[in-house]
Amino acid sequence: xxxxxxxxxxxxxxxxxxxxxxxxxxxxxxxxxxxxxxxxxxxxxxxxxxxxxxxxxxxxxxxxxxxxxxxxxxxxxxxxxxxxxxxxxxxxxxxxxxxxxxxxxxxxxxxxxxxxxxxxxxxxxxxxxxxxxxxxxxxxxxxxxxxxxxxxxxxxxxxxxxxxxxxxxxxxxxxxxxxxxxxxxxxxxxxxxxxxxxxxxxxxxxxxxxxxx
Numbered sequence: 001x002x003x004x005x006x007x008x009x010x011x012x013x014x015x016x017x018x019x020x021x022x023x024x025x026x027x028x029x030x031x032x033x034x035x036x037x038x039x040x041x042x043x044x045x046x047x048x049x050x051x052x053x054x055x056x057x058x059x060x061x062x063x064x065x066x067x068x069x070x071x072x073x074x075x076x077x078x079x080x081x082x083x084x085x086x087x088x089x090x091x092x093x094x095x096x097x098x099x100x101x102x103x104x105x106x107x108x109x110x111x112x113x114x115x116x117x118x119x120x121x122x123x124x125x126x127x128x129x130x131x132x133x134x135x136x137x138x139x140x141x142x143x144x145x146x147x148x149x150x151x152x153x154x155x156x157x158x159x160x161x162x163x164x165x166x167x168x169x170x171x172x173x174x175x176x177x178x179x180x181x182x183x184x185x186x187x188x189x190x191x192x193x194x195x196x197x198x199x200x201x202x203x204x205x206x207x208x209x210x211x212x213x
Contacts, residue, residue, distance in 0.1 A: 025053035080112040083163035099178040106187030156201030
């Protein structure tokens with residue numbers, strides 16, 4: 001209650017706009033980073049102040065550690081290994097209650113997706129839950145004058161559908177006031193570029209059925 005009272009007093013002292021560059025919004029953002037579960041975000045003006053303060057100093061906001069950051073990192077790490085582990089819902093819970101904190105982890109989501117689409121081994125396509133588009137058979141001449149069949153695999157030829165769908169659900173769970181503002185400075189473009197790249201590659205190699213969902 002004391003924290004909410006303090007936040008309310010600070011917000012009431014700020015104008016509705018043109019407060020950028022002032023000290024109080026940044027200080028309020030730092031307090032929120034330290035005690036996120038203790039600060040009520042029901043007030044629209046308070047949410048707006050925090051969002052805009054994070055946009056003023058995006059790198060500081062990314063660097064500041066909050067009590068929920070480790071939970072987000074841990075959930076994403078588990079999700080990268082087991083995409084049906086239920087970690088997706090845990091992250092979505094954070095995006096709904098504390099979207100400003102969850103948005104800090106878009107670059108980790110991008111790393112998880114990028115690593116998933118890497119070909120780790122030749123029989124990667126046989127792993128359950130992974131999809132693979134196939135090139136037409138290629139043949140190369142060997143040193144003895146004969147020919148050998150070549151299987152071409154590179155980034156984007158294989159991917160785990162459940163993981164990529166889960167990441168989309170997480171992105172869609174962010175409120176518009178955060179994803180379309182802070183997202184632009186905190187890695188949303190990296191995530192979206194990966195989806196576009198994957199769609200193009202799967203389309204090029206005949207994997208349209210793998211991306212129809």
